[in-house]
Amino acid sequence: MNIVIASLLLYGAVLVLGRSAWQRHDGSFHRSLQLALVQARLVAPRIFCAVLGAGFIAALVxxxxxxxxxxxxxxxxxxxxxxxxxxxxxxxxxxxxxxxxxxxxxxxxxxxxxxxxxxxxxxxxxxxxxxxxxxxxxxxxxxxxxxxxxxxxxxxxxxxxxxxxxxxxx
Amino acid sequence: MPDLLTTARRPKGDVGLLIVALVAVVAGTACYVVKGPEIFFSVLGGDLTLLLSIAPKVIGGVLLAGLLTVLLPQDKVARWMGARSGLRGLVLAGLAGALLPGGPMMAFPLTVALRGAGADIGTTTAFLTGWALLxxxxxxxxxMSFFGHDFVFLRYGLSLAVPLLLGLAARLIFAAAAAAGKEAKNAQSERGGGE
Known part of the structure; x- marks a missing residue:
């Protein structure tokens, strides 16, 4: 349930902000996508390891x-x-x-x-x-x-x- | 204005990743040895399911962070919160912190920018507290990925007023010291502005 609420809020915000960035017609939209890609590369391997590690630790303790x-x-x-x-x-x-x-x-x-x-x-x-x-x-x-x-x-x-x-x- | 595409790369990023990866490998190995392969694979399956359910949010999250970074430029945020902004400034600062995307590489340089633009200890404290808690x-x-919404609402609700309160506390406690050190600080921020 909370996943649905959070996802709706999240993607609603992305749509609204994405629209206003797009309407600027000054490369803002493209730039924000670039930033998103940089952050995704940074964050994805960390989440992967963190979730696995925390799961194993919870099973051990x-x-x-x-x-x-x-x-x-x-x-x-x-x-x-x-x-x-x-x-x-x-x-x-x-x-x-x-x-x-x-x-x-x-x-x-x-x-x-x-x-x-x-x-x-x-x-x-x-x-x-x-x-x-x-x-x-x-x-x-x-x-x-x-x-x-x-x-x-x-x-x-x-x-x-x-x-x-x-x-x-x- | 610094280029966010370059400042977003963490100087010590790989050390952090290395630690997290090491913890995962050690814990996984220990789990396999101590609890046996059956539990190891059931935990692994649970973790992978969790990862799959998190993935859409991560994608949405990085998109949101990128958009907010572009739409909320640092110089404008700094302008909205002057030193004599009173309670309104503290509320605005806390709100800005809550809305600010990105990690410490965004938040802490921005507080330095705020300070340079004339924000006092109260505003910067409210800003950082809003960023940290809200x-x-x-x-x-x-x-929301790791906790139930009951827990998140409870923690978030309890924290709502905290940026304002800590900002006020910082103003009351450190106002005299801040006033005394203001001239020195001004000179310092002019020198250190380009760092």
Whole structure:
């Protein structure tokens, strides 16, 4: 179901934007196709490896272990661990989301995985060190990190509260 | 304006790919040895099915990213968010971050451009946070592929106000420091503008 919704949104946006790029008649359309091709070449081998790797890892790691570390009952400590794991996870969104999705399936708690995804999104070490630090500089990086630091735990906590509320209401 | 076709090529791209490939090979081998060929091939089949279901989204995703890159030029985005843009600037910055296609090779150079154009620490924080947490392209293509829509809506909904809040926090906490360092920063950004 979600695949259908997401695909409709995605291809709707592609059609609308593609039309306006085409109507410019200045090579914008052609240029965007070139960019798409460059990105596809970059991304395709990564997705392939990431999906295979995450699948094998999920098959290897026993669900009890995942549940014990980042399960729904692990509380604030689980949120902290999930945040740290998110910060330490290298690679692009395909790897992080594949790992998070697999963890959710084999016993991870929703709040903990929200914390994991949020931490990876806000400050995964790989991206911060390679890109942010080298491009925006040390001062700007440290300031942004200082503001963002507690967010994964807070959002994970809020996710747990909302899930709890929804369970009570039902 | 830098040529996006050349800047889009990651300098360390192949190292990242190598790591991911290595993880896949090691995990696959371990799975074959530890769990046996039967489980290995069933996992492999599941993974290939997942890849097939993801493929159309990846194609749509790279098309969307290419189109947005062309239609949302860096210089215009920078113009929309001046230093005295107030809350509107923070909201715009968060929104721009959410709409911005592409990876870190797009987002971080753009924050430097924003800063050069007069954006303050609040605007750049809101922009980067919007890009990190609310990126539409990434959520539609990747997050929706690996998580159920319940999870995605919950995480996305919880994150909606975060760019604005972090932008405000950055302004409050670092405003004095930013004001003091402004002249030095201006001189620096003029020198470093061509990097």
């Amino acid at each position: 026993p669900p009890e272990a995942v549940a014990a570390v980042v399960g729904g009952d692990t509380g604030v400590l689980g949120l902290l661990i999930a945040s740290a794991l998110g910060a330490a996870t290298p690679g692009g969104p395909m790897l992080a989301f594949a790992v998070g999705g697999a963890a959710l399936e084999v016993g991870g708690g929703t709040p903990q995985i929200v914390a994991f995804v949020t931490a990876w999104s806000l400050y995964n070490l790989n991206r911060t060190l390679v890109w942010e630090l080298s491009i925006t500089g040390r001062a700007a990086t440290l300031r942004r990190l200082a503001c963002a630091l507690p967010l994964p735990v807070l959002l994970g906590f809020a996710a747990g509260e909302i899930a709890g509320l929804a369970a009570v209401l039902q | 990126n539409l392209n990434r959520t539609l293509v990747w997050e």
